Amino acid sequence: MDLTLVGHLIGGQLIRAGRAHNRVASMRLKHINLYVGQEMLLLSLQREDGLTQSELATIHNVDLSTITKVVQRIERAGLVERRADSNDARISRVYLTEQGRSLCEPSWQMWQDLEKQLTQGLTEAECILLRRLLETVATNLER
Numbered sequence: 154m155d156l157t158l159v160g161h162l163i164g165g166q167l168i169r170a171g172r173a174h175n176r177v178a179s180m181r182l183k184h185i186n187l188y189v190g191q192e193m194l195l196l197s198l199q200r201e202d203g204l205t206q207s208e209l210a211t212i213h214n215v216d217l218s219t220i221t222k223v224v225q226r227i228e229r230a231g232l233v234e235r236r237a238d239s240n241d242a243r244i245s246r247v248y249l250t251e252q253g254r255s256l257c258e259p260s261w262q263m264w265q266d267l268e269k270q271l272t273q274g275l276t277e278a279e280c281i282l283l284r285r286l287l288e289t290v291a292t293n294l295e296r
Contacts, residue, residue, distance in 0.1 A: 167290070174271065181263045185256055191227050192260035194220075195249065198233065199257040203246045232256065
């Protein structure tokens with residue numbers, strides 16, 4: 154089988170686009186000392202501070218162990234802090250620090266800039282169609 158044919162498949166192009174998107178996001182986040190995924194957690198906490206790690210895992214559709222590692226890493230960096238829940242000391246809640254809060258706007262701006270680059274040369278109608286098609290693809294693969 155000729156593996157170069159994979160590039161002619163929709164899945165091959167989807168992989169190529171995903172890798173390029175991740176590479177560019179990673180390079181841009183590096184400028185603000187973040188790794189891909191950390192900024193999304195900060196943005197979630199900006200929207201609703203004091204979430205539990207379980208809530209963050211559900212929001213981001215990842216395993217609790219993954220969120221735990223991300224929280225530990227950004228806690229060591231001084232971007233968040235964990236505190237016991239005021240009603241149930243068994244529950245730990247995650248809060249943004251001032252340093253973490255200061256990275257939310259640059260993180261959001263990075264995503265807006267990346268979206269502009271991603272959709273460069275596409276009309277508004279094409280962007281709407283692309284979003285709808287990708288939602289369908291994701292739904293098909295999640296079954």
